[in-house]
Amino acid sequence: MRLTLRWQPSRNLAGLALLGWLVASVPLSLANAAQMPGFDEVYGLLRSNLTGMAEAELEQALLKGLLQQLGPRVNLITNASESVTGGQAGHGLTKSAVFDQSFGYLRVAHVGAGLATAVSEALAKLNATNRLQGLALDLRYADGFDYAEAVNVADQFVAEERPLLSWGETKARSSAKTNAFGHPITVLINGQTAGAAEALAAMLREARAGLIIGGPSAGQASLFKEFALRTGHRLRIATTPVHLGDGQAIPHTGLTPDILVAVNAEDEKQYYADAYKVIAKPVSPPPPGRAATNQTSGATNRASRLNEADLVRMKREGLDPASVVTGSDRVTAPPKPVVMDPALARALDLL
Template identity: 25%
Template sequence: MSRLLLATFLISVLGANLAAQLQAPTSASQTVTNSPAQPTPSPSATPTLEELVNSLGPADLQAFITLLKANFTNPDAITDTQLSRATVEGLLVRMPRGITLLAGKESVAPATPAGFYSELIAGRTGYVRLGALNNANLQALDKALSGFAAKKVNDLIVDLRASSGTSDLSLATEFAKRFCPKGKPVFTVRKPTGRQDRVFSSDREPEFRGLLMVLADNDTSGAAEAIAAALRFYNKALVIGQPTAGRAAEYSDLPLPNGKGLRLAVAEMVSPEGRSLFPEGVKPDLPVEMSLSEKQQIFQSSSEKGMGPFIYETGRPHMSEAALLAGTNPELEAAEAAQQRRGHAPEKPPPHDPVLQRALDVVTSLEVYQKH
C-alpha cells in the first residue's frame, strides 16, 4: 500500500480524535468583542472530514504527519504504534466490505440456513425464494421449476432477499444455470493483476425461459449478487428492491500473532458484461423500500399462510355511496372507536411486501401490454 494511502487513512482517523483533545473549555469570564461576525458557510457548503482528507495532495499528507510528530502537545499519542493503530482503524472504517478484524478463534454458532419457498401466485405467476445457496435448496428449486413447467407458467419472480454468501461458488453457479444460457459465463472471480481469473459458466440448457423478475436487498450478498447480475444481463430481468450488500468477493481468513484474525477480500466477482460487483453491489432497476423486520416476519409466516396475505392490500368496505365518494367508513370507524372504549384495540393489519407487490404489478402491466 502506498504511503499516500496510508497517510490519508491516518489523517482521517486522527483528525476526529485530535480535534476533541484540542478543544479548549469555554471560560465563563471570557470577554465578548464587538468585532463584526464572520459569515458562516451554509451546511451544504461545509466539507466533511473525509472530503477534507481526500483533498490533500501527497505533499500535504507528508507535511501533516511531519508537523504532527514535531509539534503536537501530547507526543505519546503520536507514537509509531498509535499511527499504526490509526491506519488499521482507518482501513476498517473506509473498507468495511473488504476488511474485517476478527475477535478470535472462538467458535460462533452458525446461523440456520434460510430454507427454500415456492408458490404459484394468483394461478399464473411463479414465485421462488431461493434462501441459502445449498444442495437442499437447489433440489427444491428443480422440483418447483418442474411443477411450474407442467402448469405452463411463463412469469417467474426469483427472490434473493434471503440468499447470503457461500464459499461454494460452483454450487452457487448451479442455481444460475437454471436460468442462464448454455455456454455463457455466469460470473468471473478476479484476483489482483497477474493472477489467473476463474470463470464460472453454464454447461446446461436453462430450465426456465420466460419472463423473470429478481427481488434483492442488503441481505443479498456474495454469489447471490452475481446471480442477480447474471439474470439481469442474460434474461433482461428487472431487479426490484434495494441495493445488494456489496460483498460479491472471495474472502480469506488470515491469523494475527495474538490469536485474532484478519478477514480479507482477496478476489472480486465480475458480472458477465465485465463490471466488478465489489464493493458497489447491484443497484435495483426499481427501488422499493421495505423494513427488515417486516420482511423477516413475512418470510417466517409465509410457509403457513402463503404470500397472498402479504401482497394484496384490501380496502376497507364503504357502507354507503356518500362514504365511498368521501373516502370514509363511518360505520367501521364507529365500531373501532367502540372497541377502543371497551379496551379492545382494533385488529392490526398484516405486514405488506411492497417489493413483491411491485414485481407483480410489473408482470401484470407487461401482460396487458403484450395483449394489445
C-alpha cells in the same frame, strides 16, 4: 482543490473527532483527488496533545475507522464458526410458493452445494400443479461464497451458451438447452444480499433473464483470504474480484437494482417474515382548526326490507320470509389477501 489540516492542540476529544473524520468519513476517491495530511503527522500530534484517552484507546479508534472505511472488502471476524466459505450449510432454499396460481416464488437464504438441484425440483413441483407464468426469486438476506453453485442455478434460466461468471482461475459458461425456464423473472435483493447471492442476481440480469428489484446489495462478491490474528480474531480481505460474462467486475459498492424499492430496515424484516403483514403507521393529526371526519359516517348496516311483492312471491313458492338472508346479513366471500411487502408486491406486478 487542496485539503489542508491546521492542528490546534486541545484538551478534549475534538482531536479524536477530527481523526474519525479523516479515516472514516472521507471517501477514498476524495483522498486520491486531494492531498491528505500524512498519517504519521496526524497520529503523532494526537499522541502528544490529546488528553483523556490512553494510547490503546486511540489505536482502537483508528482501527475501527479503518475497518469502516474499507468495508465490506475488509472484515474483522470474531465468530469462530464463520468461515470464508459461508456461514451456513446445505443448499439454502427455504421456501417455495405460488401467488395468484400463476407466479412462482422461491426464497434462498444461502448459496451452497445442492441449491441448483433444489431449485430445479421446486420449480418442477410448482409447475406440476400450476401453469407458471413467471418467477420471483427472493435473495434478500442471502449469502454464500459458492460461485460454482450460483452458476449452476443461473444456468437453468439461460437458454443459449454464453459466458456467465469468472472468479480466480475459473471461468464458467451456460449450456445451450431447450428446457430453460423461459418466463419472466424478478430477483429481490437488499443490503444483506452478499457474495454468491449477489453473483447469481448479477448473472441473471447480465444474461437478460431477470430484473433486479429492491435495495443495493452488500458488495461482497469477491474471493477472500483470511488471516489469523494474535488475538484469535481473523481478518478477511477481498483479494480477487468476481467478473460477469461481459468482463465487468461486480462492484464492491454492491449491485444497483433496476427498480429501487426503499423500505425501512425493520419493516423489511417483518415483511420478509410475513408478506401479508399490515404494519401500522402513525397517523398525522388534522391541521389546526379542522376537525377529523369519519369517511364512513354515511354508510348504513340496516338490512333491506322485503316489500309486498316479495312476500307474495315467497308465499307462492313456499318459502319462509324469516329464513331469507338480506342486507348486511348476507354472507359474502372473504376478501382476497393482499401482499403488503412493497418489494415483493412490485416484483409480482412486473411478472
